[in-house]
Amino acid sequence: MSNVPGLFSIAPGWHLGGLYSVALAAVGITVLIGVAAMTQQHERTFSASVFYVALGAVGAVALSVLDVPPLDPEGDHVLLERLAELALIVAVFAAGLTIERHVQRRSWVSIGLLLVLVMPLTILAIAVFGMWAMGLSFGAALLLGAVLAPTDPVLAGDVGLTAPGGEVIGEPRLSLHTEAGFNDGLASPFVVLGLFVAEQGGTGWIGQWLAADLLYSAGAGLLLGAAAGFAAAAALTRARDGALVSRELEGFVTLGIVLVIYGVTEAIGAYGLLAVFAAGFSFRRYEFDHEMHRPVHHGAEAAGKTLELLVLLMLGTMLTTAGLSAPGIAGWLLVPLLLLIIRPALVYATVGPKLMSRHARVFLGFFGVRGVAALFYAAVVVDAQVLNAVEQHIVVWTTIVCVVASIVIHGLSATPLTRRWLDGH
DSSP states (O other), X not given: OOSSTTSOSOXXXXXXXXXXXXXXXXXXXXXXXXXXXXHTGGGSSSOHHHXXXXXXXXXXXXXXXXXXXXXOTTTTHHHHHHHHHHHHHHHHHHHHHTSOSSOOHHHHHHHHHIIIIIHHHHHHHHHHHHHHTSOOOHHHHHHHHHHHSSOOHHHHGGGSOOOTTSOOOOTTHHHHHXXXXXXXXXXXXXXXXXXXXXXXXXXXXXXXXXXXXXXXXXXXXXXXXXXXXXXHHHHXXXXXXXXXXXXXXXXXXXXXXXXXXXXXXXXXXXXXXHHHHHHHHHHXXXXXXOTTHHHHHHHHHHHHHHHXXXXXXXXXXXXXXXXXXXXXXXXXXXXHIIIIIIHHHHHHHHSOTTTSOHHHHHHHHHOOOOOHHHHHHHHHHHHHTOSOHHHHHHHHHHHHHHHHHHHHHHHHHHHHHHHHHTSOO
């Protein structure tokens, strides 16, 4: 019999269930509240993601009262990495699936500028601040920039595109949505770059990074994902027409498709997140108006929202006063610098008035949401063990501070600012 009290509900005599039973009930209540928040998403003026983190924070307080140690983003980094990874896999595929059929040339130009100029310059700006103000080494500062650079398709979905077959929205939501889906995978080579600098220093590895980690891993991921997405759509269409797949279960097929594509891509040393984004994009291009796309999208969206709920609840339960104080004053100053100055200024400077209006550029610059992707890459950095304990602690908790601040700031402002800047209300 277990020596841990309350671990099992079956025991001789009169007994209480213990903390495990209480925890199950608490998780159930949290899920119900989370589902209600998802359901009422469009009725409120703020994002459900704010609810999720707040619920997790309440859980952290409860754990403290019960003298139960909270989850640790460094000690429990494997759990955080895998759960965030699953959320991103599904969300990135869904992001690719919802991109409009006829994307105008100027939209591709603005998306290209966001990916090729804004993201690398954001990494550089954060790295400079990390070295100058936070006292980090070049490797640690570069990793902090790479971790915080990608915007997030899970959380940016609140101001992104609608489901297939819905209203064609256009700019700037199209650029924001596509950027968020694309740059989660595109951040991978920059994280690897930071790992090289932190671990090896020097420049002898640059050739390997360019050939293996940038050109091959990114190129192979995009090509494999595009081909696999088109093939998956063709196969699912034939299976649907041949009654091999129930129409009611088409949404569940999404999970199988994206996991296979991601797993195979990672197995050959390419970037799986780029592959599943390309797969979603090409999946939609196969018989673009096919009614199959809507249930597949809804399946991906439901799975993504559920995983998002779990990741953000976990994030909330990890919050401690000691952890939040780890970045110091300089780390906290990075929050307004990144969210209100660095990205908005870079977007406004690179995406010119010929591509979109002033209000649209302000919208695109402001809503550079940081979220699940940053948590995933922070866990990857911990797993790599290339930083000393002090710098690793600062990088991880600065990331968490920026993510929580982004969730709150963008979550509370998404609806009113969208109405004001884009909808004219």
